[in-house]
Amino acid sequence: MPPISTKIAPPSPLPEFVYKITPDAPPDPIPEAYPLSDLDRQDGFVHLSTSWQIPITTDLFFKDVTKFYILKLRLSNFDPASVKWDEAEGTNGCPHLYGNFGAKDVVSVKSFERHAETETQKWSEVLRGGGFLA
Template sequence: MAPLPPPSPLPEFVYKIAPTAPPDPIPEQYPLSELDQQDGFVHLSVSWQIPITAGLFFKDTQSFYILKLRLANFDPSAVKWDEVDGTNGCPHLYGNFGVKDVVAVREFRRGEGQSWEEVLEGEKGWLE
C-alpha cells in the first residue's frame, strides 16, 4: 500500500461494510473485525468504492450492513488514503469509531443472481 494525498474535495462520508448487524445500540468504541485488528486500521470506503469492495470481499455473501460515518469527525492525521490494488485513495482509519461518528446504518440484500453493483446502483442518494 502506498500512501496518497487525500482527495480534494474530501467526501462528507466514509463507509464501513460489516458482514453482520452492528451492535444495538452502537457502542462508544465499535468492535473491530479480525481483519481491522490484524492490519492495525479500520478498512473504510468512499461511496463509489462500495460496489467494488462488496464485489471483491463479499461476493459470496447475500447480505451485509453499511455504516455511514461522518469523515469530519476524525482527526485528519488518523485517516490515511492508501492505494490498494490500483484503487485510488482507500480511506483507512488508524484508530476507531463509535456511536458519535455513525450517521446511519442500513442492511443490503441481494437476490439470486444479482450482483452487488446492481443492488447498490439504486442507492446513490444514500451513498453520497
C-alpha cells in the same frame, strides 16, 4: 502482515462521508468504541470506503454473502492525521482509519440483501439508487 500499500494525498475535496462495510449486524445501540473486525485488528487500521468504492468493494470481497450492512460515518469527525489514504492492490484512495469509530461518528446504518435465487446478481446492481451513498 498488513497489505502492501502506498500513502497518497487525500482526495480534494474530501468526501463528507466514508463507509464501513460489515457482513455482521452492528450492535444495537452502536457502542462508543465499535468492535474491530479480525481483518481491521490484523491490519492495524479500520478499512473504510468512499461511496464510489462500495460497489467495487462489495463485488470483490462480499460476493459470497447474501446480506451485509453499511455504516455511514461523517469523515470530519475524525482527526485528519488518523485517516490515511492508501493505494492498495491497484485501488486509488482507500481511506483507512488508524484508530476507531463509535456511536458519535455513525450517521446511519443500512442493510443490503439479495435473495438466494439472485446470488448471481452483483452487489453493484443491488446498490443502485436509494440515495444512501452520498
